[in-house]
Amino acid sequence: MRLDRTSWITVAVVLGSAVLMAGLNLATGPSAAAHVPTYVIGLYGKYLCYAMLALAVDLIWGFAGILTLGQAAFFALGGYAMGMYLMREIGARGVYGNPILPDFMVFMGWHQLPWYWYGFDWFGFAMVMMLVVPALLALVFGYLAFRSRVTGVYLSIITQALTYALMLAFFRNDMGFGGNNGMTDFKDILGFPLRAPSTGCALMVLSALFVCLEYLLARYVVTSRFGKVLIAVRDTESRTRFLGYRPETYKLVVFVLAAMMAAVGGALYVPQVGIINPSEFAPSNSIEAVIWVAVGGRGTLVGAILGAILVNLGKSWFTSALPEVWLFALGGLFIFVTLFLPKGLMGLFAPRVRIVPDAPPADVPVGEAREVVG
Amino acid sequence: MTVQSNTILYLDDVTVSFDGFRALNALSLVLEPGEMRAVIGPNGAGKTTMMDVITGKTRPDTGRVIFGLDTDLTRLDEPAIASLGIGRKFQKPTVFEQHTVWDNLLLALAGKRAPRFTLWAQETPEERRRIGEILTTIRLTEHRNRRGADLSHGQKQWLEIGMLLAQEPQLLLVDEPVAGMTDAETEQTAELLREINQTRSVVVVEHDMAFVRALGVKVTVLHEGSVLSEGSIDHVSADPRVIEVYLGR
Numbered sequence: 001m002r003l004d005r006t007s008w009i010t011v012a013v014v015l016g017s018a019v020l021m022a023g024l025n026l027a028t029g030p031s032a033a034a035h036v037p038t039y040v041i042g043l044y045g046k047y048l049c050y051a052m053l054a055l056a057v058d059l060i061w062g063f064a065g066i067l068t069l070g071q072a073a074f075f076a077l078g079g080y081a082m083g084m085y086l087m088r089e090i091g092a093r094g095v096y097g098n099p100i101l102p103d104f105m106v107f108m109g110w111h112q113l114p115w116y117w118y119g120f121d122w123f124g125f126a127m128v129m130m131l132v133v134p135a136l137l138a139l140v141f142g143y144l145a146f147r148s149r150v151t152g153v154y155l156s157i158i159t160q161a162l163t164y165a166l167m168l169a170f171f172r173n174d175m176g177f178g179g180n181n182g183m184t185d186f187k188d189i190l191g192f193p194l195r196a197p198s199t200g201c202a203l204m205v206l207s208a209l210f211v212c213l214e215y216l217l218a219r220y221v222v223t224s225r226f227g228k229v230l231i232a233v234r235d236t237e238s239r240t241r242f243l244g245y246r247p248e249t250y251k252l253v254v255f256v257l258a259a260m261m262a263a264v265g266g267a268l269y270v271p272q273v274g275i276i277n278p279s280e281f282a283p284s285n286s287i288e289a290v291i292w293v294a295v296g297g298r299g300t301l302v303g304a305i306l307g308a309i310l311v312n313l314g315k316s317w318f319t320s321a322l323p324e325v326w327l328f329a330l331g332g333l334f335i336f337v338t339l340f341l342p343k344g345l346m347g348l349f350a351p352r353v354r355i356v357p358d359a360p361p362a363d364v365p366v367g368e369a370r371e372v373v374g
Numbered sequence: 375m376t377v378q379s380n381t382i383l384y385l386d387d388v389t390v391s392f393d394g395f396r397a398l399n400a401l402s403l404v405l406e407p408g409e410m411r412a413v414i415g416p417n418g419a420g421k422t423t424m425m426d427v428i429t430g431k432t433r434p435d436t437g438r439v440i441f442g443l444d445t446d447l448t449r450l451d452e453p454a455i456a457s458l459g460i461g462r463k464f465q466k467p468t469v470f471e472q473h474t475v476w477d478n479l480l481l482a483l484a485g486k487r488a489p490r491f492t493l494w495a496q497e498t499p500e501e502r503r504r505i506g507e508i509l510t511t512i513r514l515t516e517h518r519n520r521r522g523a524d525l526s527h528g529q530k531q532w533l534e535i536g537m538l539l540a541q542e543p544q545l546l547l548v549d550e551p552v553a554g555m556t557d558a559e560t561e562q563t564a565e566l567l568r569e570i571n572q573t574r575s576v577v578v579v580e581h582d583m584a585f586v587r588a589l590g591v592k593v594t595v596l597h598e599g600s601v602l603s604e605g606s607i608d609h610v611s612a613d614p615r616v617i618e619v620y621l622g623r
Binding site for chain 2: 221224225226228229231232235236238239240241242243244245246249250253
């Protein structure tokens with residue numbers, strides 16, 4: 001794959017900013033003018049994880065035309081897999097000092113580790129599960145939905161229902177994932193203490209690295225012949241069928257891939273924020289992710305990263321300065337972008353960043369509007 | 375059933391109803407290999423439904439659709455039927471608007487369709503040669519780098535015909551190819567279809583009687599979902615039943 005200028009700039013900016021901030025955090029004292037405080041490192045790391053969720057949304061929404069309103073479910077599942085590893089890593093250092101059982105299980109009076117917790121003390125296994133579980137869920141869900149040719153708004157609604165159902169399930173204590181409180185009090189990851197600034201910096205730089213890898217992967221997919229078929233499916237699904245393509249298979253492949261991309265974001269998110277609980281499944285999280293992509297520019301990939309970072313920067317500022325205004329600002333931003341910047345922020349540099357053809361306007365329920373009445 | 379041995383397409387007693395309305399009513403039709411057939415009929419006669427049944431978009435309530443020797447198309451879905459070698463051109467020109475003319479043809483070229491192939495596929499010299507040939511046939515060589523959306527109506531029609539050629543079908547179904555075309559474009563399209571017909575069987579659905587006359591092929595007149603009359607254009611134009619339901623109005 002040959003990289004265009006936009007890709008080089010994206011990778012350079014994402015990695016460069018992360019390394020620079022980490023360096024300024026570790027190499028300078030708190031009093032130095034150039035010092036980057038540790039909480040900023042944590043925030044930036046969090047934004048980068050959101051960028052992975054946004055990339056996943058852009059891949060499905062921007063290029064396959066499937067408006068997913070449940071992508072954060074896969075992000076949260078990835079987070080839970082990492083959370084389970086981090087819980088086991090605590091070992092006997094928990095409040096109750098039980099070497100096997102996490103605190104919340106002791107608290108609930110459990111005596112045995114549930115079978116599905118086995119193996120999560122091993123990092124490698126946890127990371128495999130972090131990818132496999134969301135991929136399997138996406139495979140089953142996508143297979144059923146795409147095979148029955150559910151499209152447009154109906155598909156959006158069932159993705160929303162999926163994440164809502166998972167939220168309710170994870171709220172239940174007897175699911176064995178910490179119920180309402182989720183998992184927290186993590187101590188270290190692979191032996192590195194999570195409180196140490198160096199661990200925080202490493203996780204943040206690692207997140208930046210994965211944003212770049214996911215970006216390059218997504219870019220490869222959408223510029224390949226597969227991606228051309230995908231865009232064809234997005235714009236004129238019935239035509240692809242009469243050419244002999246199976247749109248449902250294409251959608252399924254991209255849906256599973258996007259689920260894994262979101263899961264990696266979730267897995268890196270949890271050690272950086274120090275907690276995972278069922279609110280990560282909240283439907284509003286998935287909807288916010290769609291707004292990031294719309295703001296940055298749907299169908300551009302770069303726009304997804306940009307949108308995730310900028311909107312969340314805005315959120316951090318608003319929720320501390322003017323907390324009650326944030327939701328209005330977010331809603332206003334969405335309306336503004338839809339009305340005046342239909343191609344998002346990337347639309348401002350339109351001709352230079354068009355790696356692949358334009359997405360149709362965001363307000364067209366894709367897949368339905370263009371269905372051909374033969 | 376001797377009739378099957380020398381047919382490419384055989385519709386046998388096909389009935390389709392939508393909420394009690396019979397779009398196709400015991401329709402039977404035989405197409406010989408290498409034949410070009412024009413299908414005409416008033417609105418609602420079942421022309422498009424017939425296309426839908428052949429291409430697998432609609433499943434008939436009763437009847438069989440035999441392709442070639444013994445393939446029953448009513449058991450297959452659209453991609454499977456397309457892969458067997460049946461191409462379809464829609465009434466409204468349907469090309470991939472966001473893709474270039476070149477990419478439109480590339481996606482249509484006969485070949486593997488599975489993601490595990492397209493994820494790694496690179497354009498081969500053979501593919502480039504094929505696309506070049508088709509571009510010449512459909513007279514779009516100079517427009518190969520323009521997006522589908524930027525083409526004129528007539529150019530879109532030709533691009534879609536080119537995509538069908540790229541599929542290398544044995545049978546081509548063409549729905550109203552000259553609707554909205556200028557006279558010059560209509561003439562060129564008739565020529566193009568005759569050229570295509572030298573190697574493939576073609577079914578053309580059309581309203582434009584002048585165009586059907588220009589094609590000079592056997593005509594089937596549909597009415598209320600069944601065949602009303604069949605024969606040369608002069609024969610069907612003289613048929614009193616045809617005049618009554620269609621031409622006379």
